[in-house]
Ligand SMILES: Nc1ncnc2c1ncn2[C@@H]1O[C@H](COP(=O)(O)OP(=O)(O)O)[C@@H](O)[C@H]1O
């Protein structure tokens with residue numbers, strides 16, 4: 001397979017007898033803004049884990065710029081430019097917000113194995129931390145251990161850490177879930193401010209956010225793609241309304 | 251306060267503490283030397299367990315291998331103690347690396363059991379190859395003078411000063427190492443291996459290196475123990491050594507170096523007093539002490555001042 005960006009072909013995954021990905025085929029070209037929606041348990045998070053290498057598919061192909069990434073480990077895929085945020089915040093709890101951001105920034109530059117100089121003595125890294133803190137309005141919490149932050153702010157740290165990796169393919173697994181509505185514009189702003197050539201796949205329940213951010217929406221049901229279309233097409237589709245939008249009046 | 255200043259103050263505090271011991275408890279130099287060696291050992295464990303969160307009950311594997319390496323090196327290559335310490339560090343690091351290939355793939359209880367098993371295997375090997383290790387009789391040797399000048403004396407003055415110097419070196423090295431990017435990576439691995447992988451860190455290889463470094467420091471402690479007692483016996487691979495070090499670390503507080511030093515000091519002092527007062531029930535006293543401290547101050551003695559302050563404010 002050739003071509004730029006991420007290409008997924010006929011991806012299948014089963015946990016024992018439970019099929020969670022059925023022949024999923026999907027493209028993410030540079031600059032794409034796509035959303036993946038679907039009821040709980042549809043297999044959305046599993047799909048992100050298949051792409052990032054946390055779990056291995058039963059069959060199917062995943063290529064990045066024509067290169068098969070299936071043999072690559074999770075960390076190798078990150079180095080190749082594939083990054084994701086976790087649906088359930090996964091942070092370095094006892095470390096401060098600054099330290100949480102310092103880790104990906106040092107790793108991205110390949111400096112996390114250094115042994116002599118202090119970790120906080122790299123000016124370019126510290127400046128980048130300052131920028132991220134400001135962008136996500138976390139400056140006041142810079143020295144707070146992340147497990148003492150409100151959940152919404154932890155989501156912001158999660159997002160900031162992932163952006164710190166400067167990925168080419170960015171997968172956001174329900175980035176706004178649990179974020180108070182007062183802070184969710186920060187998430188939206190951050191997504192709007194992403195580099196234009198970055199490919200973004202966002203999984204989200206908040207339809208407001210999805211419709212604002214995504215140009216294409218993919219509906220996943222029971223591990224299979226039900227349909228793919230523009231926000232207008234999706235919201236006009238009766239099946240989708242029954243299955244998903246209707247069930248989401250909470 | 252800057253990190254360098256804190257390290258300098260720490261070194262001064264350690265020297266002051268060592269001096270108080272030296273002049274105040276001159277009759278107990280041999281015991282205090284043991285305490286200092288144990289401090290190095292528990293510091294090395296703090297790096298592995300406290301900073302990187304690698305649970306182990308087999309740290310004696312590296313201590314023991316360092317001890318045998320120093321003794322064998324002294325009898326077959328050179329009796330220079332400093333070179334002997336280096337041999338101990340290399341051997342401790344090597345055994346950590348070798349066993350780490352398997353251990354660092356395991357987690358939780360499996361990891362604990364495997365770490366114990368490695369030590370048991372080494373114990374058996376040392377017993378079996380008694381031609382090299384002296385088997386159950388142990389291996390005695392005579393270390394040469396330090397830097398070609400300072401002979402180990404019968405009263406143990408030189409051994410004590412030498413041990414304190416090595417403690418200072420290890421302390422400084424670990425201060426630098428834990429503040430470095432690699433030290434931050436260790437804490438990241440402790441907090442979340444999943445997140446470390448998600449930021450692109452090859453977690454397994456990093457852990458293997460951490461374990462190897464920790465093993466090298468433990469090897470230094472073992473080599474020093476061999477040199478200061480001029481003897482290595484199979485007891486260097488005792489399970490009690492690994493478990494005791496974990497207790498000392500938990501008692502003092504993990505992941506901050508000073509907890510290792512404080513915990514070792516308190517544990518060994520209480521042990522010494524309790525076992526001379528009641529040679530049969532000292533284990534009970536130690537056990538009770540650890541239980542009470544861990545119950546009242548879960549983060550160890552290092553957290554005590556902050557806890558007391560909070561109580562007073564209430
Ligand atoms: N590691 C796993 N082992 C077994 N079943 C799993 C595993 N991960 C997810 N599942 C199951 O796969 C299905 C899809 O889960 P998930 O991908 O989290 O759905 P979504 O993110 O769309 O809500 C669920 O039924 C879930 O219970």
Ligand SMILES: [Mg+2]
Nearest residue numbers: 044045046087
């Ligand atoms: Mg999910």
